[in-house]
Amino acid sequence: MFAVLKPFIFPSEDAIKFAIKLSIAAGLALFIAFCLDLNQPQWAAATAVIVAQPHSGMVVSKGLARLVGTLMGTVIALVVTALFSQTPWLFILALSLGLMICTAASTVIRSAWSYSFVLAGYTTAIIVLPDVFKPLSIFDYAIARCTEICLGIICSSAVFAILWPVKVFHGLIVEASNIWQAGLTSACMTLKGENVNEDLLNSLAKIVAIDAQREHALFEGGDGRNRAKAIQNMCHDILALLRAARGFSRQIRFLTKENREQLQPWINDCIETLTKPTYKSLNVLAKRLREKDHLDRPLPQQDIIARLEMVIQCAIFAGLDLASVRAGKLKRKAKTSYLSAHRDYSLGLFFGLRSGLAFLILSVFWMIFGWPISEASGSLMMVAVICSMFANKENAAQISMGFLRGTCYAVVVSFVVSQLILPSWSGFPLLWLGIGIPLFISSLGMVKPAITGTCTVFSINLLMLCRPTNHGFQSTEMFINQSLAMPLGIIAAILAFHLVKINTSYWQGKYMLGAMLKDLRKLTQSSIKGAETWFGGRMADRLVLLARHRSIMAENAEKRWYDALHIMDLGDEILNLRTSLAKQVTLQISLDTYLDTLEKVFEREPNEMSVELLNSASERLKTIIREKGLDTRGVLAISAIMQIQQVWSDWYLEQKVQQEDEYGIA
Incomplete structure (x- = not known):
């Protein structure tokens, strides 16, 4: 119990700074929304919470992805409403199909921009469902949501960029150093002839992870862009280093015992140099490996020496790239090609079908039993949100349970704040005091990976349930309807995840071989x-x-x-x-x-x-x-x-x- 409460009782300095920035960003977005007299200002504050990230570059990249996704969702909402608003069943099918496509796309596109499709999926539902029986007001409603969301993105990006900015590249420098060291270690183990599968996997995992983070540094000015390009170069060169080392280990098996003994001093020199590398020692060794005297050796020995030279040359290039990452200035021309991610279209289609099916079933339930839209919209929106965000996760049900916990906590706190405290207070300062204190406390836990999801959901739903506007607060009846509808929507999504599941490991093992052979032919x-x-x-x-x-x-x-x-x-x-x-x-x-x-x-x-x-x-x-x-x-x-x-x-x-x-x- 103490371990759960520790982040809130004894928060770290970074957690306090993050909570202050998030509270200021959300409060500023809400205040400006009030000044502009926007229809639902809570969306501006909630957006500021959603895009908040520990690093300023992440805030901007996530904010841009959210903006693009919001615009996509707005267009889809307008098209669906224009075509099918008079035919309810086709309307529901169209919404389910749109959610399915967006979920599939967010699964297949494995980059920071996949978040745009997540947003597009549930933004459509958020815009359409509350005014589903008022199609003529959909355009105004869509413009209002875009305005509120853009306001939240701008406020969060500005606050996190100005107040205690934490740059992504600070962490990338450390990760780049670790990757370079892991690559050299794996190469040394390979040259020694040891089983290096785990070392190889460690190096590859670090490369894949840093390549995903590299995109965020592009939004941190010239130095950030240079570091992102240097990391791109380094990933390329570390992969080439691992490839050259594995090629050496395979080729040396063809040597006779006599040839191997003659080359062992060169192999030992390479291992020693890679163990304690310096730019000078690597260049000296590379020059020795290029000497013309090696042309007098037997052809098998020439081949091994040429491969050793490739290993050392790749290590030199990777070292230059690391120096560029640290300095923020490119020492080599940037590569034009990017690392390519595996795209599993069949798995994306499955996750998309699961998402669309969950939304469709609850929508049919709503249509058949005549559930009032004022009560059903919350459930349908929560299904759309959960399916868009988690339907493509292997542990979707477990993640959604954290979402459910955060929502239940938010219901209790929101009732106390919106129904008991704030109605007797007046003025924006007191309003933000009532909402901002629980928001600040919950944001202290958002920097802890184990409770990030629950705390984030609590913060968002706190704002959505309190629903502050210039014209007062939502009625108790509306609050109760929303409080019941939101958990019900989450539970429906969790049931869908349990009922429609797939053995991901078997699926990937079965279909990935065909994809790899296809790439080999290509x-x-x-x-x-x-x-x-x-x-x-x-x-x-x-x-x-x-x-x-x-x-x-x-x-x-x-x-x-x-x-x-x-x-x-x-x-x-x-x-x-x-x-x-x-x-x-x-x-x-x-x-x-x-x-x-x-x-x-x-x-x-x-x-x-x-x-x-x-x-x-x-x-x-x-x-x-x-x-x-x-x-x-x-x-x-x-x-x-x-x-x-x-x-x-x-x-x-x-x-x-x-x-x-x-x-x-x-």
Whole structure:
């Protein structure tokens, strides 16, 4: 019990500053709304609470996303009302369809702008439902909601940018340092020949996380934009570092014991330099690895040294990017391509259907039993809000329970404030004193992740239930109706989440393999420019998603994690091959023929026929490269072909052994 109350009894300095800023932003928005005599000023104050974030850049980005979503929802509301206001059943179907599409889009679009579709989904319901039987007033009502919401966004953004501003890039500098260190550690472990799956996953998870936060820094002036671009470069270079290190670990297996012993001093130097890296030591080692004396070595040794040079060069670039993040000035030209996230359209469609179905069922209940709109609108709006925000979450029901708790707390406090205290007080100062004190206390808990949701919902519903206006407060009858309707809407959404559920881990394991093979085929034909970034970023995202469910996956489903590792290795070597032969004009026809063969091979999981087809095409291309004469790039190309053969063959053998274990030897 004490642990729950501790954030409110002994708040941290950051929590107090955040609560002060939020209270000022909400109070300012409410005061201006009163001065402008807006119809429902509580929306301005509630919006200021909704967009409030610990960092100023997050407030602006979330505010802009909310503004875009509000405008989208307004347009949808006007269109739906204009077309279907006279046909109630089509009207309800259209609202459900709009909510379904918005939920699906917010699932598929995995960036800060996905919040726009969340807002568009429930803004439509908020605008349409209260005046559903007054279609001629919908336009005025929509304009009023847009004005109030924009006012809340402006006030919150201004207060958080001026008063004790906390920049996103301060945290990004720390995270960037951690990513650089994690990448070097993973590379060192790989060079040592150790099992590095967990280290690799740690590095990939950090890259995916910081890439999501990078977008917020774009709204923090020139320094913030430079740091965001530097982080974009660093993510690219760390992925290249991990790819080069894994390529080295695969290729060194082809060396004889004698060759490996001769190269061990170079490997040890690389490991030592990466363990305690400095810009000078990395450059000195890279220069030594480029010496012409290595051309006298056997070709397998030349290949390993070239791969070690790639590892060190990637570490140098990543170090320069880290220096740019710290200084806020770019030391290298920014990459034009962004990391690409995995997009699961089938899962998005499912979550969208769940959201639309929940809203449709409660709407049908309302229509059949003739529920008064003054009472039903609160429930329907809460269903729309809950479904838009949480229907695409794996633990939607658990999150919604926190939402329900916050709403129940808000009902009790709002009744005391709006029905017992404020009616006897007059003037805005006393009004804000009555509402602002519980708002300030609840906002102290909004910086604690464990209770953020409950405290945020309490703050929003406190304002919505108190419903302060220039013309007094809502009646007790209206308050009771809304107090009953809001929890009922949340409960209906929770029931829908329990009844319509999916085994997300099984779903992702089943359908992600096809998506990864599709990307592998695309990698053989698409332009090489930017291919490394989109393929590496998407594979990083997928590995993180698969790893999230490894502990609860069945044994036969966990193999998808290892399938993803094989596909990532194949993609890395295709990139190495295409990069090595990019400027070899005389080999382009042969390379294109080989890539066409790879596209056919990657149409399905490995089998005996595809292994034979790949080996035949690989041997032909290796023979042609040798006939043209070998340089360093030719050596790298041949080693890439060998590794493509080896990874595909190993994957086939693993599947064959697994099938024999499951079904027995035929």
